[in-house]
Amino acid sequence: xxxxxxLLAQALDAGERELECxxxxxxxxxxxxxxxRGRLIEEAWSLRETEQVSVDELLEKLQKLKSMQGKLSRxxxxxxxxxxxDISRMKKQGRRLAGYHKATKVTPLYxxxxxxxx
Numbered sequence: 001x002x003x004x005x006x007l008l009a010q011a012l013d014a015g016e017r018e019l020e021c022x023x024x025x026x027x028x029x030x031x032x033x034x035x036x037r038g039r040l041i042e043e044a045w046s047l048r049e050t051e052q053v054s055v056d057e058l059l060e061k062l063q064k065l066k067s068m069q070g071k072l073s074r075x076x077x078x079x080x081x082x083x084x085x086d087i088s089r090m091k092k093q094g095r096r097l098a099g100y101h102k103a104t105k106v107t108p109l110y111x112x113x114x115x116x117x118x
Contacts, residue, residue, distance in 0.1 A: 002051045007044035008061040011037045015068040022075040030076075041065065 014037035021029035048058060 004047040011040035
């Protein structure tokens with residue numbers, strides 16, 4: 001297997017790791033896997049002309065990468081919507097708890113600045 005095809009296979013593996021990270025919600029892992037996948041694809045693309053890679057093999061790998069990108073996009077959109085729902089739910093809960101704080105605050109019947117002795 002040529003170096004170009006090897007790099008594309010590694011990029012597919014990085015895409016699989018990225019999908020696993022998206023499914024588990026591990027944001028740091030997503031970023032690392034995406035950067036590695038991009039780097040591997042760029043290296044493979046630069047080697048494609050010097051190694052005389054079979055066009056059919058290259059096309060097959062690129063189609064697999066395209067379908068992987070579609071899966072990643074769908075999963076990322078799903079994760080984004082879940083996170084935005086969580087954020088809005090947390091904001092609502094924060095406002096609700098702030099309302100309870102105001103309701104339970106005890107105010108004294110007299111001011112501390114007024115003399116009690118008359």
